[in-house]
Amino acid sequence: MKIIQLIILIIIFNITLNAQYQVVIIDETDSPNEPSIEVNPNNTDEIVAGANLNSYYYSDDGGNSWTEQTLESSEYGVWGDPAIACDVNGDFYFFHLSNPVSGSWIDRIVCQKSTDGGASWNDGTYAGLNGSKVQDKEWISIDRSNNNIYVTWTQFDAYNSSNTNDYSNIMFSKSEDAGETWSSAIQINQTSGDCLDDDNTVEGAVPAVGPNGEIYVAWAGKKADGTNGIIFDKSTDQGVSWLNEDVFVTTFPGGWAYDVPGIYRCNGLPVTKCDTSGGAYNGTIYINWTDQENGTDDTDVWLIKSVDGGASWSNKIRVNNDAIGNSKQQFFTWMDIDQTNGKLYFVFYDRRNYSDNKTDVYLAISDDGGTSFENVKISETPFNPSSTVFFGDYTNISVHAGKVVPIWARADGGNLSVRTIVSDGSGIERKEDFLVSEVYPNPSDNEFYFSFKIIEESTISLSVIDILGKEIYSIHNNEELSRGKYVRTFNAKDYNLDSGIYFFKFSDGKNIKTTKIIYQK
Numbered sequence: 001m002k003i004i005q006l007i008i009l010i011i012i013f014n015i016t017l018n019a020q021y022q023v024v025i026i027d028e029t030d031s032p033n034e035p036s037i038e039v040n041p042n043n044t045d046e047i048v049a050g051a052n053l054n055s056y057y058y059s060d061d062g063g064n065s066w067t068e069q070t071l072e073s074s075e076y077g078v079w080g081d082p083a084i085a086c087d088v089n090g091d092f093y094f095f096h097l098s099n100p101v102s103g104s105w106i107d108r109i110v111c112q113k114s115t116d117g118g119a120s121w122n123d124g125t126y127a128g129l130n131g132s133k134v135q136d137k138e139w140i141s142i143d144r145s146n147n148n149i150y151v152t153w154t155q156f157d158a159y160n161s162s163n164t165n166d167y168s169n170i171m172f173s174k175s176e177d178a179g180e181t182w183s184s185a186i187q188i189n190q191t192s193g194d195c196l197d198d199d200n201t202v203e204g205a206v207p208a209v210g211p212n213g214e215i216y217v218a219w220a221g222k223k224a225d226g227t228n229g230i231i232f233d234k235s236t237d238q239g240v241s242w243l244n245e246d247v248f249v250t251t252f253p254g255g256w257a258y259d260v261p262g263i264y265r266c267n268g269l270p271v272t273k274c275d276t277s278g279g280a281y282n283g284t285i286y287i288n289w290t291d292q293e294n295g296t297d298d299t300d301v302w303l304i305k306s307v308d309g310g311a312s313w314s315n316k317i318r319v320n321n322d323a324i325g326n327s328k329q330q331f332f333t334w335m336d337i338d339q340t341n342g343k344l345y346f347v348f349y350d351r352r353n354y355s356d357n358k359t360d361v362y363l364a365i366s367d368d369g370g371t372s373f374e375n376v377k378i379s380e381t382p383f384n385p386s387s388t389v390f391f392g393d394y395t396n397i398s399v400h401a402g403k404v405v406p407i408w409a410r411a412d413g414g415n416l417s418v419r420t421i422v423s424d425g426s427g428i429e430r431k432e433d434f435l436v437s438e439v440y441p442n443p444s445d446n447e448f449y450f451s452f453k454i455i456e457e458s459t460i461s462l463s464v465i466d467i468l469g470k471e472i473y474s475i476h477n478n479e480e481l482s483r484g485k486y487v488r489t490f491n492a493k494d495y496n497l498d499s500g501i502y503f504f505k506f507s508d509g510k511n512i513k514t515t516k517i518i519y520q521k
Contacts, residue, residue, distance in 0.1 A: 034392030050082030058118030204269030
């Protein structure tokens with residue numbers, strides 16, 4: 001019986017090895033930065049991306065090749081903060097700030113629409129015009145049950161003003177006719193911020209739609225007593241009314257505007273998503289951000305979640321799985337949910353492998369509702385940014401039916417480029433110094449088999465831990481293993497364990513992977 005199990009395990013292992021991806025340069029000639037991307041759920045070969053200030057890109061072959069064009073709006077102008085969305089009909093929307101011929105700089109949120117896969121765009125419509133007040137940092141979400149488009153953003157009475165009578169607020173508008181017209185913008189936050197575009201400004205509002213049409217929004221703000229943190233609001237009537245009192249989710253240690261060496265400007269603004277997959281975690285709300293809770297030299301990626309519509313929230317969950325307190329920087333995170341299966345995907349910059357400013361790009365993946373994460377390095381080589389070169393306020397990622405499409409800006413000194421990866425549609429697999437197969441069988445009432453391959457001689461640690469992180473059993477502890485394939489066995493009955501969730505924790509000294517196992521007596 002064990003021989004049969006091992007044969008099955010090896011087959012699974014080899015299938016895992018065959019799933020690969022490649023880095024694709026979308027643009028390296030126009031100093032692109034602050035990119036956004038969206039895959040068409042109706043046809044995952046169609047992908048549209050955008051970058052500051054006015055570049056758009058489209059692909060009809062799953063991201064292998066791209067066409068670049070310049071976005072124009074004769075009436076409203078095109079400025080920064082590109083944000084891409086795709087509706088139920090497969091039509092794309094490019095949201096951005098304005099620079100109108102007649103009007104004030106960034107005085108509205110502009111929406112331009114493409115009905116041909118991103119090849120061409122209309123002149124646009126707009127939301128939020130309010131005199132000369134500045135409308136900034138917009139994000140959108142589309143209700144796939146009715147095609148309503150929801151947009152939230154920050155309104156500044158006067159940008160960068162230190163006047164205590166000038167405020168920043170979170171605004172909301174919607175379109176019920178595929179972007180043709182927009183509702184009058186309303187303020188949804190109870191406590192305003194200042195206008196300095198810093199820790200005391202309310203910012204980072206990203207809407208998400210729930211399984212029953214709920215609208216969820218979180219942002220970096222503060223309570224009435226001045227405590228900075230992540231604030232949450234929701235509407236159950238398509239944005240007509242909102243909570244009487246916003247929910248304070250968690251503190252924001254170090255503030256949302258912080259410094260990272262070599263980065264022109266950095267922030268940890270939150271991203272809100274909701275699982276509408278119909279699976280085990282359907283309806284779960286997730287908020288993803290970065291902060292410096294562990295010190296200014298140790299920025300981390302975080303997740304917090306609610307399973308009751310935002311009434312209560314979990315403890316903070318650390319997404320990057322390198323050693324805690326190792327004084328490494330992970331920053332500029334974004335997340336998405338594959339709504340066909342509930343898997344969570346995160347993209348962020350990461351310096352875990354270096355002692356200087358060299359920077360990689362990582363994905364984190366969770367298939368258990370954010371309980372555990374696999375971290376995968378996806379950039380081909382590290383880059384070393386210049387603190388005088390702005391390369392954006394965010395990364396971005398879009399996922400559907402196993403098609404995983406992250407996008408990021410790379411700054412090799414002053415040389416900017418925008419890149420993505422091409423996956424094979426089965427999700428992202430590790431392409432590093434070690435590769436790990438599935439655990440088999442899982443769940444099990446007795447023995448678990450754990451298989452891994454080492455590309456080169458490595459120092460290996462392999463242990464079993466409980467949900468609190470307590471080590472139950474060490475199979476390898478900093479042991480030198482030569483290149484090759486290995487299978488190790490863990491017999492849960494030998495340790496008198498209770499039925500429940502445990503984890504295999506694997507490290508080769510540079511990378512860490514945790515794999516959930518379920519023990520059923």
